[in-house]
Amino acid sequence: MSAIRAFRSISVSSRAAAVHRSGYSTVGSRLAPLVQAFSKRAFSVSARAFGQGTADVPLSSKLLEEMKYEKESMAEFSKDPDFLRDFKAQGKWQIENTPFNDEVTLSRKFGNENLRLTFSIVDIRGEQDESFDNESAAQESEEDGSQEEEVLNTYPIRASLTINKAGTPGALAIDMMCQEGQFVVDNIAYYKDGSLATDSTAEADWKRRGIYMGPQFDTLDIGLQEEFDKFLQERGIDEHLAFFIPEFAEFKEQTEYVQWLEGVKDFVDA
Structure with missing residues (x-):
């Protein structure tokens, strides 16, 4: 060494x-x-x-803030707002309103007929966005000094009505637009097999594709259109229902939004 x-x-x-x-x-x-x-x-x-990221707490706080704001805006409503209580008090239509579901179904009996009218709140979300754009355009137009146009929140909503008769195999399926207190019929289809009018399976959808759906309603003879209108109004497809549907759709959309906020917050906090 x-x-x-x-x-x-x-x-x-x-x-x-x-x-x-x-x-x-x-x-x-x-x-x-x-x-x-x-x-x-x-x-x-x-x-x-383990799902406890640095962004979780700020997101949860913002969700809570939004949830409180939305609940305060709904504080004026009880469990059932006045328009809904009045509608139920008439006893004509039964409301099938499933939470966390976009669709609402109104059902009733008329003689030997079973009526089911279905509409979705998806249309109201798109219409609110378009209404916001229209309001912005109206404000810009006012600033430019041009003529101001009134913007109406009418919430046009698509509705589908099926009519079945007890002991009769056929059915009618009527596609309509609900807007400004009236129903505008698009077309009236007739099914020899009544189950096709309400069956939502893929097989039923495939069968419906090959069936003649009838002409556009506005191409029918005026007299025939008028008789169909009377036929529908007698069964409760009238002005009162046409005002109720957009109002209920708006109420449901607000309710679903609050439930969505609660669900997302619970998931983030878990």
């Missing part, structure tokens, strides 16, 4: 022995903060891996 190597070996051994005797490690003391920081970092990473 060379003299230099022997000297280094003796120095290291002496230093190690001194550390062992004193019970104090200079190297360990220098590494302690790094080990602690690494431990904290490892804990933070593992926490985020």
Whole structure:
């Protein structure tokens, strides 16, 4: 062994022995903060891996803020607002309103007929966005000094009515648009197999594709259109129902939005 190597070996051994005797490690003391920081970092990473990211709390707070605002805006309504209580009090239509579902179904009996009218709140969301654009355009038009046009929130909503008769195999399926207190009929289809009017299976949908759906309603003889209108109004497809549907759709959309906020917040917080 060379003299230099022997000297280094003796120095290291002496230093190690001194550390062992004193019970104090200079190297360990220098590494302690790094080990602690690494431990904290490892804990933070593992926490985020279990769905507790840094963005969760701010998102949850914002969801809660929005939820409180929406609930305050609905505070004027009880469980059933006045227009809904009045509609139910008439006793003509039964409302099938499933939470977390876009569609609403109104059903009633008329003699030996079963009527089911279905509409969706999807239309009202799209119409609200378009209404916002129209209001912005109207404000810009006013600023430019041009004639201001009144913007009406009429919420046109598509509706589908099926009419079945007890003991009769056929059925009518009527596609309509509900807007400004009236129903505008698009077409009236007749099914020899009445189940096709209400069956939502893929097989039924395939069968409907090959069936003649009838002409556009507005191409029919005027007298025939008028008789169909009387036929529908006698069964409760009238002005009162045409005003109720957009109002209920707006109420349901607001209710569903609050439930959506609650569900998303619960999921984020879990």
